[in-house]
Amino acid sequence: xxxxxxxxxxxxxxxxxxxxxxxxxxxxxxxxxxxxxxxxxxxxxxxxxxxxxxxxxxxxxxxxxxxxxxxxxxxxxxxxxxxxxxxxxxxxxxxxxxxxxxxxxxxxxxxxxxxxxxxxxxxxxxxxxxxxxxxxxxxxxxxxxxxxxxxxxxxxxxxxxxxxxxxxxxxxxxxxxxxxxxxxxxxxxxxxxxxxxxxxxxxxxxxxxxxxxxxxxxxxxxxxxxxxxxxxxxxxxxxxxxxxxxxxxxxxxxxxxxxxxxxxxxxxxxxxxxxxxxxxxxxxxxxxxxxxxxxxxxxxxxxxxxxxxxxxxxx
Numbered sequence: 001x002x003x004x005x006x007x008x009x010x011x012x013x014x015x016x017x018x019x020x021x022x023x024x025x026x027x028x029x030x031x032x033x034x035x036x037x038x039x040x041x042x043x044x045x046x047x048x049x050x051x052x053x054x055x056x057x058x059x060x061x062x063x064x065x066x067x068x069x070x071x072x073x074x075x076x077x078x079x080x081x082x083x084x085x086x087x088x089x090x091x092x093x094x095x096x097x098x099x100x101x102x103x104x105x106x107x108x109x110x111x112x113x114x115x116x117x118x119x120x121x122x123x124x125x126x127x128x129x130x131x132x133x134x135x136x137x138x139x140x141x142x143x144x145x146x147x148x149x150x151x152x153x154x155x156x157x158x159x160x161x162x163x164x165x166x167x168x169x170x171x172x173x174x175x176x177x178x179x180x181x182x183x184x185x186x187x188x189x190x191x192x193x194x195x196x197x198x199x200x201x202x203x204x205x206x207x208x209x210x211x212x213x214x215x216x217x218x219x220x221x222x223x224x225x226x227x228x229x230x231x232x233x234x235x236x237x238x239x240x241x242x243x244x245x246x247x248x249x250x251x252x253x254x255x256x257x258x259x260x261x262x263x264x265x266x267x268x269x270x271x272x273x274x275x276x277x278x279x280x281x282x283x284x285x286x287x288x289x290x291x292x293x294x295x296x297x298x299x300x301x302x303x304x305x306x307x308x309x310x311x312x313x314x315x
Contacts (some may be wrong), residue, residue: 018047075124
């Protein structure tokens with residue numbers, strides 16, 4: 001019971017710390033306060049869930065291995081899986097993607113990428129080796145009854161916040177499904193207008209995730225059709241280029257043959273004939289008739305060589 005209470009408090013502590021980190025980063029980027037997160041309250045459950053998962057997993061492995069490398073690997077894998085599954089669930093449930101790493105190197109379906117995974121590993125080492133050894137004793141100093149009461153209150157507020165946020169996101173999902181726009185940018189503009197006309201809780205969501213990507217099955221199908229058509233056009237263009245290159249090569253060879261001087265052709269022919277005769281004719285074993293024919297060929301070649309060059313060119 002006490003361990004469960006401590007894990008619940010640990011979850012909320014790291015969820016709040018994660019919210020502070022996100023708010024600080026967005027303030028540096030946009031120079032204004034942005035209440036980050038799916039929930040309205042100052043917590044980001046994905047941070048708390050990751051910290052609790054790491055704490056439990058490393059605790060279970062402490063009897064076998066508790067080095068820095070093991071802690072890094074466990075954090076790397078568990079937090080990466082958590083981020084991927086969270087992205088997948090939110091997209092399937094609400095037709096929206098809160099983050100997209102498609103343009104980052106070494107990403108998996110745009111849901112996780114190597115840079116964040118390394119940070120998860122380092123963060124896990126920081127949690128296990130530095131923060132938990134300080135935070136857990138501080139929590140342990142609080143009487144168990146007060147800790148349990150605080151855990152119950154926090155969980156109750158958390159679920160109330162979740163229900164309200166779920167209602168907002170349900171409205172957003174319905175807006176996405178009703179939209180007749182055929183691209184994510186147009187849908188995003190419609191959703192911002194829809195939320196701007198509602199309460200402060202609705203507007204907060206639009207401000208918290210200005211880069212959210214809305215997707216529907218219709219848009220996904222259209223994007224897939226565009227990718228298929230692009231691939232078909234690329235393959236067809238490559239085929240046309242290959243055919244054009246082959247045709248150009250054939251025409252170039254034909255042109256080269258058509259402009260080749262007759263004198264060069266004659267010389268090439270004579271050289272080929274000489275090579276053939278040399279391979280077949282043997283002076284020692286030749287008959288008198290073959291020798292006479294050979295002398296006749298040599299005489300005619302000599303007469304041809306003595307002709308003036310200009311006359312030879314006109315033949």
